[in-house]
Amino acid sequence: MKYRAKIEVSLKPGHSDPEGETVARLLKELGYMVDAVNVSKVYNVLIDAQTLREARSKAEEMAKRLLANPTKDNYTISVEEQK
């Protein structure tokens, strides 16, 4: 079966986010009232697995081993069956 995992990796609070700061500045220059912008990255991964549980556990491993840096990143995972 195929499962679609969405792994969102964001900076932990307190870490500087230069891209977010730049976007916030540009939005203010365009006249928008924004307070803060944080940029995160989403990896949409199509996984082969037997069960949803297995797919979720694989996605968790991928985040830990490759996609997120435990020193500076948080991540969230959602998995659903691919229609």
Added chain:
Amino acid sequence: MKYRAKIEVSLKPGHSDPEGETVARLLKELGYMVDAVNVSKVYNVLIDAQTLREARSKAEEMAKRLLANPTKDNYTISVEEQK
């Protein structure tokens, strides 16, 4: 009032996604059965607005004017009141 808008910008289908291809290759090298990886970017923007409707309309404008390139990007927006 403060609203938290989540603007997710992804490549339109058919556009090459070198970062996604690299991640897919690395995941395969690590032994995972993955088919495809697409990378998208999420801008979490804290917006000042009177109503949810106004916040959503501002977020839509921001995506069109600054965050997404209509030639190559799709975007989705979700907005909720900041607690």
